[in-house]
Amino acid sequence: MNNQKKRNFKIEAFKQRVVVDPKYADKTWKILEHAIHEIYNHNASGLSFEELYRNAYNMVLHKFGDKLYGELVTTMTSHLKEISKSIEAAQGGLFLEELNRKWNDHNKALQMIRDILMYMDRTYIPSTHKTPVHELGLNLWKDYIIHSSKIQTRFLNTLLELVHKERTGEVINRGLMRNIIKMLMDLGSSVYQEDFEKPFLEVSAEFYKGESQKFIECCDCGEYLKKAERRLNEEMERVTHYLDVKSETKITYVVEKEMIANHMLRLVHMENSGLVNMLLDDRYGDMGRMYNLFRRVPIGLSSIREVMTSHLRETGKQLVTDPERLKDPVEFVQRLLDEKDKYDNIISSAFNNDKTFQNALNSSFEYFINLNPRSPEFISLFVDDKLRKGLKGVSEEDVETILDKVMMLFRYLQEKDVFEKYYKQHLAKRLLSGKTVSDDAERSLIVKLKTECGYQFTSKLEGMFTDMKTSQDTMQDFYAHHPELGDSRTLVVQVLTTGSWPTQPGVTCNLPAEMSALCEKFRSHYLGTHTGRRLSWQTNMGTADIKTVFGKGQKHELNVSTYQMCVLMLFNNADRLNYKEIEQATGIPAPDLKRCLQSLACVKGKNVLRKEPMSKDIGEDDAFFVNDKFSSKFYKVKIGTVVAQKESEPEKQETRQRVEEDRKPQIEAAIVRIMKSRRVLDHNNIITEVTKQLQSRFLANPTEIKKRIESLIERDFLERDNVDRKLYRYLA
Amino acid sequence: MPRASKRKSSAPPNPSPSPVKSSAALPGKTKTAKGSDRVENMFYKYANDGIIDPDGIMTLCEDLKMEHTDIRILMLAWKLKAAKLGYFTQDEWKTGLKTLQVDTLTKLRKAVSELEKEVNTSSNLLEFYSFAFRYHLTEERQKNVDMETSCELLNLILGSEYRSQVDLLINYLKIQSDFKVINLDQWVGFLRFFEEISFPDLENYDDTQAWPTILDNFVEWLKEKRR
Numbered sequence: 001m002n003n004q005k006k007r008n009f010k011i012e013a014f015k016q017r018v019v020v021d022p023k024y025a026d027k028t029w030k031i032l033e034h035a036i037h038e039i040y041n042h043n044a045s046g047l048s049f050e051e052l053y054r055n056a057y058n059m060v061l062h063k064f065g066d067k068l069y070g071e072l073v074t075t076m077t078s079h080l081k082e083i084s085k086s087i088e089a090a091q092g093g094l095f096l097e098e099l100n101r102k103w104n105d106h107n108k109a110l111q112m113i114r115d116i117l118m119y120m121d122r123t124y125i126p127s128t129h130k131t132p133v134h135e136l137g138l139n140l141w142k143d144y145i146i147h148s149s150k151i152q153t154r155f156l157n158t159l160l161e162l163v164h165k166e167r168t169g170e171v172i173n174r175g176l177m178r179n180i181i182k183m184l185m186d187l188g189s190s191v192y193q194e195d196f197e198k199p200f201l202e203v204s205a206e207f208y209k210g211e212s213q214k215f216i217e218c219c220d221c222g223e224y225l226k227k228a229e230r231r232l233n234e235e236m237e238r239v240t241h242y243l244d245v246k247s248e249t250k251i252t253y254v255v256e257k258e259m260i261a262n263h264m265l266r267l268v269h270m271e272n273s274g275l276v277n278m279l280l281d282d283r284y285g286d287m288g289r290m291y292n293l294f295r296r297v298p299i300g301l302s303s304i305r306e307v308m309t310s311h312l313r314e315t316g317k318q319l320v321t322d323p324e325r326l327k328d329p330v331e332f333v334q335r336l337l338d339e340k341d342k343y344d345n346i347i348s349s350a351f352n353n354d355k356t357f358q359n360a361l362n363s364s365f366e367y368f369i370n371l372n373p374r375s376p377e378f379i380s381l382f383v384d385d386k387l388r389k390g391l392k393g394v395s396e397e398d399v400e401t402i403l404d405k406v407m408m409l410f411r412y413l414q415e416k417d418v419f420e421k422y423y424k425q426h427l428a429k430r431l432l433s434g435k436t437v438s439d440d441a442e443r444s445l446i447v448k449l450k451t452e453c454g455y456q457f458t459s460k461l462e463g464m465f466t467d468m469k470t471s472q473d474t475m476q477d478f479y480a481h482h483p484e485l486g487d488s489r490t491l492v493v494q495v496l497t498t499g500s501w502p503t504q505p506g507v508t509c510n511l512p513a514e515m516s517a518l519c520e521k522f523r524s525h526y527l528g529t530h531t532g533r534r535l536s537w538q539t540n541m542g543t544a545d546i547k548t549v550f551g552k553g554q555k556h557e558l559n560v561s562t563y564q565m566c567v568l569m570l571f572n573n574a575d576r577l578n579y580k581e582i583e584q585a586t587g588i589p590a591p592d593l594k595r596c597l598q599s600l601a602c603v604k605g606k607n608v609l610r611k612e613p614m615s616k617d618i619g620e621d622d623a624f625f626v627n628d629k630f631s632s633k634f635y636k637v638k639i640g641t642v643v644a645q646k647e648s649e650p651e652k653q654e655t656r657q658r659v660e661e662d663r664k665p666q667i668e669a670a671i672v673r674i675m676k677s678r679r680v681l682d683h684n685n686i687i688t689e690v691t692k693q694l695q696s697r698f699l700a701n702p703t704e705i706k707k708r709i710e711s712l713i714e715r716d717f718l719e720r721d722n723v724d725r726k727l728y729r730y731l732a
Numbered sequence: 733m734p735r736a737s738k739r740k741s742s743a744p745p746n747p748s749p750s751p752v753k754s755s756a757a758l759p760g761k762t763k764t765a766k767g768s769d770r771v772e773n774m775f776y777k778y779a780n781d782g783i784i785d786p787d788g789i790m791t792l793c794e795d796l797k798m799e800h801t802d803i804r805i806l807m808l809a810w811k812l813k814a815a816k817l818g819y820f821t822q823d824e825w826k827t828g829l830k831t832l833q834v835d836t837l838t839k840l841r842k843a844v845s846e847l848e849k850e851v852n853t854s855s856n857l858l859e860f861y862s863f864a865f866r867y868h869l870t871e872e873r874q875k876n877v878d879m880e881t882s883c884e885l886l887n888l889i890l891g892s893e894y895r896s897q898v899d900l901l902i903n904y905l906k907i908q909s910d911f912k913v914i915n916l917d918q919w920v921g922f923l924r925f926f927e928e929i930s931f932p933d934l935e936n937y938d939d940t941q942a943w944p945t946i947l948d949n950f951v952e953w954l955k956e957k958r959r
Contacts, residue, residue, distance in 0.1 A: 029780075437904060497874075682942075684940075684941075687940075706942075707945050710944055719944070725921075725924060726941065726942045728942075
């Protein structure tokens with residue numbers, strides 16, 4: 001390229017003469033100083049940014065950075081001192097406003113100054129590690145204004161006073177507060193914390209300590225909680241409006257501590273308005289508030305839970321041991337269900353469905369339900385009542401709900417095997433008397449029990465249902481094979497498999513001739529198709545419907561038990577019979593016969609027989625006649641007593657004894673099972689393991705387990721170790 | 733030692749066939765042969781139909797100058813490892829006397845007198861004590877000893893060592909009605925009880941531990957009595 005040195009027409013930048021003239025620096029600075037002054041005096045409009053920038057730039061370039069920086073500090077400092085004086089002079093409420101105004105001014109000024117001195121900020125300052133201009137401005141402000149001895153205290157007090165005013169209900173200038181607080185935050189988080197937040201928190205603590213003391217003396221629990229909640233919300237709102245968001249947890253902590261934590265126990269236990277009263281009156285709102293407030297403080301919820309638990313246990317204990325309540329088992333159980341419902345509602349509405357509360361509820365129920373050894377019996381009676389009549393007309397859904405609730409109570413029982421025994425008895429009576437309101441409900445409950453306790457628990461119960469069904473088929477078959485009996489189905493037989501039904505002592509009585517022939521026919525028919533089986537008539541469990549005509553022509557159909565039928569049929573052939581004759585003719589065992597005669601002769605409205613003498617008790621020499629004067633509004637009269645009832649004391653003892661006897665083989669089976677797999681085990685562990693295995697049925701008594709172990713040792717199933725007598729060994 | 737009743741129905745165990753021995757046996761074995769001869773002769777002195785029966789034992793006791801109820805006779809039975817109450821078989825006699833290293837009546841008398849010392853060392857005591865129980869199981873497959881006999885045995889064997897405990901226990905056993913017989917497990921339990929539990933305070937007894945329930949009941953009874 002033929003590019004010789006062309007003489008380009010250059011436009012050169014206007015260069016200042018590079019003179020290292022000490023006066024140069026001063027002169028330049030003077031310009032800048034003047035500018036700063038003007039800026040502070042709100043006269044910036046007349047300044048040329050470009051020129052000032054250039055001046056600053058040159059100073060730095062010519063190595064006058066030190067001077068520039070130093071003079072800057074001096075100038076700003078003197079301006080701030082001025083400002084400080086004017087703030088100090090402000091009176092009363094204007095103090096803060098003046099401060100705020102001056103701060104805004106300072107910020108604007110600082111921005112402009114920074115812009116002018118940008119080059120210094122970018123080059124000189126990093127290399128000398130000095131504070132950048134903006135930060136420098138803030139620091140100077142902090143040092144000469146905020147921390148000025150004449151301002152500092154007054155400043156803090158003003159702020160705190162305003163907060164206090166607001167707390168006592170006055171309206172304050174929130175915008176101003178916000179700005180001031182923002183200023184502190186801009187100055188640095190430590191400034192905010194030291195110069196405001198810390199004292200703020202201290203003063204707040206004092207305030208709330210006093211306030212809570214005042215309230216706790218004059219308010220009841222519910223009111224107090226409302227006030228505490230209000231204050232808490234207030235503080236949170238204050239933070240959103242004009243404080244640093246990080247202060248929220250700190251101030252709420254203060255309120256929680258002073259208003260809630262310090263008075264927690266007093267609140268919970270407050271007479272007439274504390275937690276117990278809230279529980280009794282179902283005050284969901286108050287309890288919910290208590291829950292929400294207390295969950296904020298340590299051990300808050302556990303305090304509530306403890307009081308609830310002990311109250312519930314006390315209430316429950318009274319419920320189950322109150323002799324009045326124990327008179328009616330159905331009422332007893334209903335009351336338990338109501339109590340459970342109540343607390344379920346409380347926990348879901350007020351306690352946020354908190355699982356720990358649910359657990360406390362469960363453990364309390366488990367505790368007091370088992371205080372009464374008759375609970376299993378009563379629950380079975382309740383179910384019996386429902387299945388007989390209580391569930392009549394109830395929708396399927398509601399039936400399920402009721403049964404589910406009963407299952408919940410069942411789960412709390414420790415002696416589930418006792419329940420099983422009673423349930424079986426009651427079920428037997430229901431099935432045999434045909435008195436169940438809904439087959440579906442019966443089956444549904446069995447399924448629930450099976451899910452809860454396993455197959456073994458319900459296999460026998462299911463067997464009972466099967467027997468009933470099979471018996472129906474058997475009857476069909478019987479009548480089909482005996483057409484000579486015509487259409488009148490006088491005999492209905494239920495064939496019960498011995499193992500499935502509750503054991504009854506095998507007694508028979510002498511059936512009237514009309515019956516026994518028919519019974520024989522059935523027996524031979526049945527045994528014809530089922531060889532190898534044995535049938536025995538359970539005359540203490542049957543019922544009969546007898547058509548009767550009394551002396552004055554009254555016609556009635558009597559529903560009686562088999563025993564009663566045997567007695568009554570005798571009067572077809574005799575007008576008068578004494579006790580001994582009846583006993584001999586029927587062969588009914590004495591205690592049953594006495595009860596039977598009582599129900600026929602001594603009960604008002606059901607006295608189809610007359611007795612001489614007219615006493616309530618049956619004597620050996622009593623004489624019986626048909627009561628010709630018998631009358632009843634109804635054609636059909638029910639006299640039989642086959643309804644399940646609360647057991648009498650001797651019956652209860654007997655059942656309890658049978659349950660204990662049944663437990664022994666179960667305990668032994670558990671011991672053998674465990675030892676077979678473990679081979680060698682020490683005493684304490686056996687007890688623990690056995691108890692655990694049997695837990696779903698009953699609570700095993702350690703002494704009883706020990707006795708069973710000794711019995712097994714004697715029968716050479718186990719042996720004690722020779723050296724360590726605490727160890728047992730399985731003998732194969 | 734309680735006198736065993738004569739059981740005509742149960743046949744005594746078969747006596748082992750008597751070995752034919754001649755005095756003119758191998759030289760060098762003369763002493764032993766003579767010794768075992770003497771042992772054998774002693775046996776035949778008391779034996780009846782090849783076995784020492786209760787009558788024979790009575791005679792033996794007279795010769796030993798001890799009552800037949802003397803505990804040392806029971807100890808002798810233990811040393812002989814006698815299987816059946818009231819009888820010593822020839823084998824038991826021979827082996828037993830060999831262990832005792834006696835072959836004359838005098839030596840036997842001396843040895844028996846010293847048995848007491850031997851038994852009272854703790855390791856032997858348990859063995860002897862258990863033996864005493866098993867020795868009194870007269871029927872085949874019998875597991876228990878009746879209460880009266882058990883009490884007598886307790887008194888006889890442990891009475892000297894644990895006087896007050898034994899007295900109290902026997903007292904209790906006689907008045908309680910839960911148990912009519914004692915089994916081996918309970919029997920051994922009694923000795924361990926006396927050995928381990930501090931008396932009379934019973935401080936270290938823990939009824940949740942593996943003590944037989946009869947002892948739990950005993951301790952409860954004692955505590956009731958104290959109140």
